Amino acid sequence: DTEVTQTPKHLVMGMTNKKSLKCEQHMGHRAMYWYKQKAKKPPELMFVYSYEKLSINESVPSRFSPECPNSSLLNLHLHALQPEDSALYLCASSQFIRGRGSPLHFGNGTRLTVT
């Protein structure tokens, strides 16, 4: 079982819908991440939060809006998505954001389909 929990596991939404993806970890990690993974491709970084503050936004379109309510929770709010946004959205956490590469702990992802 992963220590990073993501909900929902699957989500189908229309292009006019508003939905949210949720992620939770209780390992005391201070860095949390959103990645997007298309089929047969490696994960692509979207956002990084460090100590609940947005640290990195990898030029992600504004239809994706991250939120970190506290050190254990990370949300990704979705609005007006396009079919090409369909992908596996992975949440990850790490102990720190600095250093030589603190290992990432991934959730099992939310499989998003935009119709």
Place this chain on the structure above:
Amino acid sequence: TQLLEQSPQFLSIQEGENLTVYCNSSSVFSSLQWYRQEPGEGPVLLVTVVTGGEVKKLKRLTFQFGDARKDSSLHITAAQPGDTGLYLCAGGRNNAGNMLTFGGGTRLMVKP
């Protein structure tokens, strides 16, 4: 942009065979991590190597970090069907926070 190239992209072998997956870059990384991802799940960390020339073993898996810290390899001995999955290498850099550069992945299928 740091580029990590993995080879092969896809590998299909019989149970009991040995294999090696390579992860190469023209850039130096301060650390190199290997992950395995199974269908419907997130990547799971297998190992982190940080010292040039370092070799780490995890049961039948042997990981090596190149002397110049630009490349790494993963060798699996006597592969089993349970080794099937997507293997990802990811490089970290000093002074870049925890930003990892992922390789393109190697999809391994081990047939019984």
